[in-house]
Amino acid sequence: MKKISLVLWVLFGLSAGCGPAPAPEILTGEGIVEKVVIPDRRVIVAHEDIPGFMDAMTMSFEVNKPSLLHKLKPGDHIRFTLERTKLTLYLVAVEKIAIRTAEGQGSSE
Numbered sequence: 263m264k265k266i267s268l269v270l271w272v273l274f275g276l277s278a279g280c281g282p283a284p285a286p287e288i289l290t291g292e293g294i295v296e297k298v299v300i301p302d303r304r305v306i307v308a309h310e311d312i313p314g315f316m317d318a319m320t321m322s323f324e325v326n327k328p329s330l331l332h333k334l335k336p337g338d339h340i341r342f343t344l345e346r347t348k349l350t351l352y353l354v355a356v357e358k359i360a361i362r363t364a365e366g367q368g369s370s371e
């Protein structure tokens with residue numbers, strides 16, 4: 263009897279530790295910018311597989327900071343960071359990456 267109540271107490275303690283505001287899950291992915299929609303604070307990206315989250319697809323991401331959108335334009339290859347909680351998904355960081363092509367002409371001209 264004592265053992266069971268101890269286990270329950272520990273379980274309760276662990277779930278309470280998760281609290282009302284769990285830390286967001288951080289995910290990274292790569293893709294190509296299709297469209298920047300500044301009024302909606304969104305960027306539409308044709309992204310590659312994001313392991314454990316999504317297969318490759320074209321979709322829109324909401325950014326947490328509108329300033330992230332200003333450096334992006336259609337055709338940009340990007341690596342991006344997402345923060346996911348149960349209720350929200352935000353693109354929180356983005357960097358442009360060089361394209362690796364068969365001919366090795368990835369750099370800008």
Ligand SMILES: [Cu+2]
Binds near residue numbers: 309316
């Ligand atoms: Cu997706």
